[in-house]
Amino acid sequence: MPSAAERTRTLVQSTCSAVLLVPGLVAAPDHRSVPDDRSVGPRGDLFLRFPADSPLVRALTQGRDDEPAAVLEITDVAPVSVPHRIRGRARVGGRLSCVPGQAGPGRTMLRLETAEAFVDDLWGAEEVTADAFRDAEPDPFVAHEAELLQHLHAAHAERMGSLSALLGERTTPGCAAHGPDAVPLALDRFGLRVRFVEGGRACFDARFEFPEPVREIGQLRRAVRTLFEAASC
Structure with missing residues (x-):
């Protein structure tokens, strides 16, 4: 599974x-x-x-405290329609300062010197040290995850539904048309998380691991195809 630091960095x-x-x-x-x-x-x-004329920038440049404490709060919302759509939250805290001459005309660059971080997501809640955050890398699909999940949901809904065959006794056997709706919820280099919605309300998540971690789109396509083939056997 991705580490807490990697998940925070990805968000x-x-x-x-x-x-x-x-x-x-x-x-x-x-x-x-x-x-x-x-x-x-x-x-x-x-x-x-930030815009150079924003209230925050003006207050920071005119304030007595050169480096006030600040927290960046991030909210992760699933890119597809699904019950309980918020997938997680993260916080990064530290000291805030201005970086002159780095933002372009009409803009000001602020630097948040990371002191601590925290993530609460589908994997659980964990604290992250500044060193771990610095050394972590974001998931390789961070820039494309939303469009990949939307594509799976829109173009491969029937094949997504077939994944319920891999759940054993968790769902009632039968064809995908009469099984729970399967919504692709999250994707990373290790696997695919699916939210199964039963009767339009009750839901549960299942995690489908890839045979090995993937790092580029070609590998990802083959890994997802392997999942679909396993479900159809």
């Missing part, structure tokens, strides 16, 4: 929604701000781009 470098919380900047009208974009530096620090 940070994904397109999930995120807000920066800076409760110490009392001069800011709203201390909740959404960065235009975010990235992770080689030392594990977060770089967050």
Whole structure:
């Protein structure tokens, strides 16, 4: 399974929604701000781009505390329609500062020096140290997971339903048309997580591991095809 640090790093470098919380900047009208974009530096620090005239940037540059404490909160929502759609949340906390001359015209780059992190997702809740976060790599499919799940859901719904045959006694045997709806919920280099929805309300998750970890699209296609072939036997 992916480590907690890898899962946190994946969420940070994904397109999930995120807000920066800076409760110490009392001069800011709203201390909740959404960065235009975010990235992770080689030392594990977060770089967050904001409009130069945003209340947060003005409060930071005019504040007495040069490096206030801040937390980036990330919410991960499944890219397909499914019950209980929030897949997880992550937090990265540390000290916040401005990085002059790095953001382009009309923008200001802020650096969040990572001190601690936390993830609470489909795998469970775990704390992540700054060193572990720095050394982790995001999942290789982080930029494509949403479109891959949407494609599986839209173009391969029947084959997704056939995966219930791999669950043994967990579901009632029968054809996919009369089985639970199978919605692809999450994908990483180790496997595919599916949420089975019974009767439109009750649901449960099943994790289907790939024969070996995959790192590129060709390997992923073969791994998913192997799952479908196993389900059809």
